[in-house]
Amino acid sequence: AQTVTQSQPEMSVQEAETVTLSCTYDTSESDYYLFWYKQPPSRQMILVIRQEAYKQQNATENRFSVNFQKAAKSFSLKISDSQLGDAAMYFCAYRGSNTGNQFYFGTGTSLTVIP
């Protein structure tokens, strides 16, 4: 079974600084996708960034980038130049090509941005 583990229940960062959120996963599939979702108090899950497992290049979206280590099954999110609006719960998620009709989510990391 696929599992996603986020070992940091809470993180904090000073405004304008950089923070890294950790995620590891376990799967026997060779083709899959990894995601970071943001859930602000509005509760809607918002896609932050996506990584296809077959791509060696790490995905980047503006201030957000990932460090994808396929052999280690690690997928961390780096937020640069943190802003107050980045404060939210962040969930790492997995979606496999063979089990493609569902996301597997981690337990989340609550990010606080300190002014």
Added chain:
Amino acid sequence: ETGVTQSPTHLIKTRGQQVTLRCSSQSGHNTVSWYQQALGQGPQFIFQYYREEENGRGNFPPRFSGLQFPNYSSELNVNALELDDSALYLCASSYPTQGIGGGGYTFGSGTRLTVV
């Protein structure tokens, strides 16, 4: 219309009762999934519907059931409510081709169900 709308936003029910939660998807989004998010946890997959047929189910008992309608709306029904059913229920919809890679899913803001 864009986005995914869920109703109601909050709901309180008594143990043993039945509840229906509703989701209105974007036009053209004929794939819809439902997730249960318990407090302090990540969302857990309940089931997915494609073109009005269930095409995947997570580890949830049969008292969790769903319907999808041609107008891109869907329902989650839960019978014989238990205290542990208290959670945020999220629906997410997509075009099926976008959903393969997962990035095309749009989530709603959820229904907060409290069972007392």
